Amino acid sequence: MCGIVGLYLKKPELEDQLGQLFSPMLIGMSERGPDSAGIALYGDPVADGRLKLTLQHPDMDYDWDGVKKALETQSGAAVSVDACDNHRTFDVQGDEETLSQWAEANLPGVTIMSLGQRIVILKEMGTPQEIVDRFDLTNVKGGHAVGHTRMATESAVTTAGSHPFSTGQDLCLVHNGSLSNHNRLREVIERRSSIRFQTENDTEVAAGYLTWKLREGMDLDSALEAALEDLDGFYTFAIGTADGFAALRDPIACKPAVLAETDDWVAMASEFRSLAHLPGVENAKVWEPEPAKIYTWGRAA
Amino acid sequence: METIDLRKDSVRTLNSTLHGLPADTNKTAWTVTNPDGTHNIAVGLDAEIDVTVKGHSGYYSAGMNQKATVRFEGNVGVGVAENMMSGEVWVTGDASQSAGATAHGGLLVIEGNAAARCGISMKGVDIVVKGSVGHMAAFMGQAGNLVVCGDAGEAFGDSLYEAGLFVRGSVQDLGADCIEKEMRDEHKEILANLLERAGCTHDVSEFRRYGSARKLYNFKVDNASASA
Known part of the structure; x- marks a missing residue:
């Protein structure tokens, strides 16, 4: 059920x-x-060419500032972030494939919740x-x-x-x-x-x-x-x-x-x-x- | 008129109050307000009382009913009047799946449509659906009558025993061992009586009758090919 x-x-x-x-x-x-x-x-929706990347980590003290900086370095553009409990939604420049591959390779222990122009998944x-x-x-x-x-x-x-x-x-x-x-x-x-x-x-x-x-x-x-x-x-x-x-x-x-x-x-x-x-x-x-x-x-x- | 508001009282309070009425009660008219889709409203009644529920109700509405008349002004969830023994249950809107499941007696009237498996394993109940029924209506029906004023979905009357089925509209397809049968005078009488009780003005001549070919339920190996 x-x-x-x-x-x-x-x-x-x-x-x-x-x-x-x-x-x-x-x-x-x-x-x-x-x-x-x-x-x-x-x-x-976020601006064209940008996406909402929502990530989760069980540790409430996880280094999200580090993720933001790494995303800025990776994308070469400013990143903004919305905090919601142990989830973070980053407004970041890039395409879906590049961003999801980067997150999988570089953020061990972090779960990718969603990636899109409008969607934010929280669970x-x-x-x-x-x-x-x-x-x-x-x-x-x-x-x-x-x-x-x-x-x-x-x-x-x-x-x-x-x-x-x-x-x-x-x-x-x-x-x-x-x-x-x-x-x-x-x-x-x-x-x-x-x-x-x-x-x-x-x-x-x-x-x-x-x-x-x-x-x-x-x-x-x-x-x-x-x-x-x-x-x-x-x-x-x-x-x-x-x-x-x-x-x-x-x-x-x-x-x-x-x-x-x-x-x-x-x-x-x-x-x-x-x-x-x-x-x-x-x-x-x-x-x-x-x-x-x-x-x-x-x-x- | 007694009223119970389900935003103030629990469904358990409602049901235990109705169960506690003495046989000779003069509190015979009850109204239930704000059902809000709650399950198990007015289940297990066993007194000659009238209950009107104003709004959409949840699962097993008026399940196991005996003697009472229960009227749902709205839609009902899964299993309305399941295992009813006697009395009447009316639904002014639509019923979800398994309406009147396994019911032994009484009358169930659905003024809208009934979803899948309406009258599954019916054992003596009379069901009148003024709209249409979904797939597998009267599946393994053993006794009683199902009247459908609209259309019937797939596998109508599948694996039927002895229930009587009447359809005014189209039947998408018949289930295993269900066949169309001649409408004789005794069947017209049953149908006319049910239509009248349900407040339907359709003429019996607009209906076709379906029933069991009786090849499946007394299993003989020679009949193994009768599954279509």
């Missing part, structure tokens, strides 16, 4: 309230996932309430967010095994369910691409799968259509995109999902409990997404 949530704000004037509206959604899924929680936040072990408090999520701003509360089944309770999983290009994946062919698929992806996996987690394989298909030139819809063929197991996915989010359930549809929409927002959750507090929900269109049907909002690819 796990809980997944997504919120997309249709009106820019609501962006200041993102954290306030989204935090209770995450907390609403505490019973479905008390082990760890995480969110992908989509705020204003940690603990209950959803603890995560909301730790990252001060009620005060975050942005256009949309997806989140996950984890009850671990397939692999260990660790920060790295928590969701969301970044899939590159401002995309990320959260998952409720379990994949049965992830070992085999991990081998196939590692053999046929340069993608390398950090954990034994099944969802990381699904995220890697989408990254692989997108790098091969597919758009998100086609990649998800392909996933319906190639992923075996139970899943409801929420996929954060640069400009919105997408949702998909497996053809058997064992794992729950509820969608709700008003003129102001679109929201998705494993259960209605996480939507009950949203303003105007009493008059929202509320429905269960159909199996094997791809739903997208925003200007999703």
